[in-house]
Amino acid sequence: MELLSDAFVYLCAAVIAVPIANRLGLGSVLGYLIAGVVIGPVLGIVGSETTEVQHFAEFGVVMMLFLVGLELQPAMLWKMRKQLIGLGGLQVLGTTAVFAGAGLAFGLVWQSAVALGMILALSSTAIVLQTLNEKGWLKTEGGQSSFSVLLTQDIAVIPMLAVLPLLAVGHGGGSQGDSHGAGHGGEALASLPGWLQAVVILAVIAAIIVAGRHLMRPVFRFIAESHLREIFTATALLLVIGIALLMDFVGLSPALGTFLAGVVLSDSDYRHELESDIEPFKGLLLGLFFLTVGAGIDFNLLFGAPVTIFGLAIGLIVTKFALLFGLGTIFNLKGADKWLFALGLAQAGEFAFVLFGFALSAGVLEPALLQTLTLVVAISMLLTPALFILYEKVIAPRAVTQSNRPADEIDRKGRIVIAGMGRFGQIVGRLLITSGYDVVILDHDPQTVENLGKVGLKTFYGDATRPDLLHGAGLQDADLFIAALDDRDKQTMVVEHVAKTYTKVRILARARDRHHVYELEQAGAHHAEREVFEGAMTMGRRALIDLGMHPFRARSKAKDFWHHDRAMLDDLRENYNDGGVDKSYIDAMRAHSQTLFEIMRTDHGDEKHERTERGWTPPPKGDATL
Amino acid sequence: MAKVLVLYAHPRPDRSEINQPLFETAKGVQGVTAVDLYAEYPDFDIRVDVEQERLRNHDIIIFQHPFYWYSAPSIMKEWQDLVLEHGFAYGLHGKALVGKSFINVTTAGAKPEAYSADGLNHSDIRSLLAPFEKTADLCGMRFLAPFIMFGAGRALEENRLNVHRNAYDDLLKAMVADRFDLEKAAKAKQISDVLDDFILKGEAV
Secondary structure (H helix, E strand, O other), X not given: OHHHHHHHHHHHHHHHHHHHHHHOOOOHHHHHHHHXXXXXXXXXXXXXXXXXXXXXXXXXXXXXXXXXXXXXXXXXXXXXXXXXXXXXXXXXXXHHHHHHHHHHHOOOOHHHHHHHHHHHHOOOHHHHHHHHHHHOXXXXXXXXHHHHHHHHHHHHHHHHHHHHHXXXXXXXXXXXXXXXXXXXXXXXXXXOOHHHHHHHHHHHHHHHHHHHHHHHHHHHHHHHHOOOHHHHHHHHHHHXXXXXXXXXXXXXXXXXXXXXHHHXXXXXXXXXXXXXXXXXXXXXXXXXXXXXXXXXXXXXXXXXXXXXXXXXXXXXXXXXXXXXXXXXXXXXXXXXXXXXXXHXXXXXXXXXXXXXXXXXXXXXXXXXXXXXXXXXXXXXXXXXXHHHHHHHHHHHXXXXXXXXXXXXXXXXXXXXXXXXXXXXXXXXXXXXXXXXXXXXXXXXXXHHHHHHHHOOOOEEEOOOOOHHHHHHOOXXXXXXXXXXXXXXXXXXXXXXXXXXXXXXXXXXXXXXXXXXXXXXXXXXXXXXXXXXXXXXXXXHHXXXXXXXXXXXXXXXXXXXXXXXXXXXXXXXXXXXXHHXXXXXXXXXXXXXXXXXXXXXXXXXXXXXXXXXXXXXXXXXXXXXXX | OOOEEEEEOOOOHHHOOOHHHHHHHXXXXXXXXXXXXXXXOOOXXXXXXXXXXXXXXXXXXXXXXXXXXXXXXXXXXXXXXXXXXXXXXXXXXXXXXXXXXXXXXXXXXXXXXXXXXXXXOOOOHHHHOHHHHHHHHHOOOEEOOOEEEOOHHXXXXXXXXXXXXXXXXXXXXXXXXXOEOHHHHHHOOOOOOOHHHHEOOOOOO
C-alpha cells in the first residue's frame, strides 16, 4: 500500500498546486516545484524515497526529448538553420563561456566550470513557450527568435549529456553513489573489442533511422486500423521504452535515442497522434520529476544564506539578460522584440535539474554546490513571470512607437485546420491547398490518410474530437477551422469545443440539413453549409435541362430557388431556436413553400408578365418606349 | 445635399492600379454610397429590387469602370439589362430616374491623342460613350461629360495617380455639396483636366 499512499501524496500535491500556480500565471513547472517544496521541506510528508522516485521520473525527460524530436521536421530545421546555428549557437556557446569563466573565478576546476556554464546556458522551454503562446507573442520577431534559441538549447542537451561524463573529476560517489547515467549500461558490450563496440552502436542508430522511416508506418497503420485507441497508445509507449532500453543496452543516452526516433518520425502521418498519446505521460512524469526537485530543496541552506542565494539568482538573470540583449542587437532585433527576447530567456531552465542530477552522478560537480545551484535555478525560474509582467506592462507599451515592425508574414494568414477529409472535406481542402494555403488535415480513417498521402496531401491520423489532437494540430495559431466530420453529433461537439477554446479561430462547418445548420450556429460556428445542398442544386438544374429547358433558363430557375431557400433559412432560424420544430415553425415553412411555388411557376408561357419574373425579359409588344 | 451613388466595376481589383485606389477615395467621401458590383454579385445574380431601390434613393449615378472594349466590364452591361427595366426606367410608367444625373468615371489605356478624329480611334471618347449617353437620355437622366484618366497604364510611373485621386475627391465632394455645375457639365466634352471650371465657388446652394 505504500506505493498507493505515496502516489496519493504526490498526485494530491500536484492537483492542488499546479492549477493554482497556473491561475496565478506562474506556469505548471513552478506549480510542481512549489508543490514539491510543500510536501518535502515544509510539511515533511515525503523524504528519503524522493531520490528513487526521481530516477523513475527521469524517464519523463526521455519522453520530453522524444516529443522535442517529433516537433523537429528536418525540412523546418533546414529552413531555420541560420537562426538555430547563428543566434541559438552563439547564445549557448557565449553563455557557457561566460559562466564557465565565472566558475573559474570562484575557484572551480575547469571541468566543473565548463559543466556549470553549459547547464546555466539553458533556459526554461516549458515556461517561456507556454507564456509566449498564451500571450500570443510567439509570432512576433522576438517570439520567433526566442523559439529558435530554445530549440537550439533543446538540441544542445544531447551533446551535453554526452560531454558531461567526460568532465568527471571524481566528485561522484557521494550520497548518490550508484552509477546512474553515463558509465551505466554498455556492460553488454564490454567484452567486445573497441571497434566492434563502435560498429554495434552505429548499427543500432542506423536501425532506429531505417525502422523509423520504413517499418513504423505500416505498423502504426495496422494498429490504427484496428481502432483500438489504447493499443495505439501502448505502441507509442512501447516504442519509446524500447528505444530507451536499447540505447541503455549499448551504453548510449536513452534521451539521445528517443530524440533521434522523434526526429525520424516527425515526418510521419501519425505524428500528431503520437504526440497526443505520449504527452500526458511525459507531463506527469516530468511533473513528478519537478516535484522531487522541489522536495529536495534544502531550506536550511536558503535561510542560512538568503542574500548569497538571491544574489546569485539575480546575477544569473542579469548576466543572461545582458548577453541575450547583445545578441539581439547583433541579430537586428528592434525595440520591444529585443526586450521580449532578452527578458524572456534570462532564467535557467528545467533541464538544469536533469543535468545537475546527471553531473552529480557522473562526479562533475560537488553535491554542496549543486544544492545551492538548484535553489538558484529554481528562484530564477520563479522570477520569470515577473520579468514577463515587466515586459508587458512597462516595456512593450513604450516600445510600440519605436518598433516599426512590418505586417505579419503572409504564412500567418493561412493557417487552416480541416477536421474530416471525407467526400466533403476533401473538396474544400483541395480548393484551399491548390490555391496555395497552408492546410493541416485531420482524419480518423487510416485508409483516407494513406490515400491522401499517396497523392501528396499532408494528412494526420487521429480522432478530431480529442482536444489534445486539435491542440497538436496547431489550432491555437490557426485562423480558420473547417469542421467536416461525418458523425452529426461529433461534428457539433467539435465545433462547440473549438468555439469555446479557441475564440480567435473562425469556424466553418458542414451541416447535414437545415436543422443541423441552426445547431452548429448555436454551438459557435460562424458559418454552416448544408453538405448536399449545392450538389443537389446542380443536379436539379441538370434535370431541368434534360427535361428540355434552355440551360441558361435552368440556371436562373435554380438561382431563384437558391435565393429563396437562403431566405427561408434565415427566416426560420428564429422559429427553430425558439421552440424547435413546433407549430410556428411549420406554419412559417408552409408560407415559404407557397411563395416558392409562386416564384417558380411563373413564365410557363401562358401567364402574363409578372414583376417576380426577372431577368432579360423582353419589354411588352409594340414600342417599348411607351 | 445631393446623394451620390458610385457603381464600381473592375473584375480584378487586386490588379487594378488606378480604379481600385479611386474607388477607395469614393468610399471615403461622406454622402457617397460606393458599391463594388463584382464583390456584391460575384455570380452575377444581380438583385434587381435592391438596385432599383438604390437608384431611387440617389440623385447622381456614377459608373466607375475601366474603359473595356469601348464600353464597361460585363457586369455593368448585365446591371443595365436587368435593373433598367421597362416600367421602371423607361416606358410610359417608367419615370423612376427622370431628373437624375449620370456620369462615367473611367480610365483609358491610350493617350488622349488616340481619342480624336485623326487619332487611332478616329473619334473622341464622348462619342464612344454614346450607348451610355443614349441610355441616360432614354431614362430621362442628364448625361454629364465623362471624368477620364487617359494613359492609365503609365499613370503610376508618371506620378499622376494622386493628382487624379484628389481631383476625384474634389468632384465627389462638390457633387455632394451641390456645388457642381451639372448644366455646364452636361454640355462639356469632358471635365477631367478642367474640373475647377465646373465647381461653383462661394456659398453652397
